[in-house]
Amino acid sequence: MELAGKTIGYAITGSHCTYEEVAPTISRLVELGVQVVPILSNTVMQVSTRFGEAGEWAQKFEELAGSPAITTIPEAEPLGPSKRLDCLVIAPCTGNSLSRLANAVTDSPVLMAAKSTMRNDRPVVLGVSTNDGLGLNLYNIAKLINMKNIFFVPFGQDAPHVKMNSLVSAMNLIPETCAAALEKRQLQPVLIERWRDPRA
Numbered sequence: 001m002e003l004a005g006k007t008i009g010y011a012i013t014g015s016h017c018t019y020e021e022v023a024p025t026i027s028r029l030v031e032l033g034v035q036v037v038p039i040l041s042n043t044v045m046q047v048s049t050r051f052g053e054a055g056e057w058a059q060k061f062e063e064l065a066g067s068p069a070i071t072t073i074p075e076a077e078p079l080g081p082s083k084r085l086d087c088l089v090i091a092p093c094t095g096n097s098l099s100r101l102a103n104a105v106t107d108s109p110v111l112m113a114a115k116s117t118m119r120n121d122r123p124v125v126l127g128v129s130t131n132d133g134l135g136l137n138l139y140n141i142a143k144l145i146n147m148k149n150i151f152f153v154p155f156g157q158d159a160p161h162v163k164m165n166s167l168v169s170a171m172n173l174i175p176e177t178c179a180a181a182l183e184k185r186q187l188q189p190v191l192i193e194r195w196r197d198p199r200a
Helices: 016-031 042-046 056-065 095-102 109-119 137-145 171-181
Strands: 007-012 035-040 087-093 124-130 150-152 155-157 167-169
Touching (some): 007 109, 016 124, 035 109, 095 124
Antiparallel strands (some): 155 167
């Protein structure tokens, strides 16, 4: 499916080490003719790390998207009745966000955006980034991968010899995953040997 002319929400949660990897995908979506709506978790807005100061990345994501970010639950709630989004991406999607989404918890702008998108029978694309993907969060991944309108950016172990439970999506495949998801189709293969694949 062509992405040109689509409106895609691009929600970002607190896997700060993955921001450098997801930033180019926002630019690529814009180049493909997508209207990108950034949606930022509280962690993106409030937490400073060695990967950047609080708010620094928020500004960059807005600049890449060419659109102001949604940063509160009240701002995200109208995405449902307005049917503004054709698709929602959550990338990086942390284990914390995976867990809350799998258990229908709506306590952040990102999760409200997900709820709003799913109520309209539209796809939510998850780009996982969690050190606990093969730990307790494996249950939540299994639960979500079987849910209607949930699609995963292909993922795999990123550093199996030092972080045995860590899973990260190949974020460069976000546009292709969105195109497939808009056809109600999971991009395959969903499980990849990410740590061996130079494209990931």
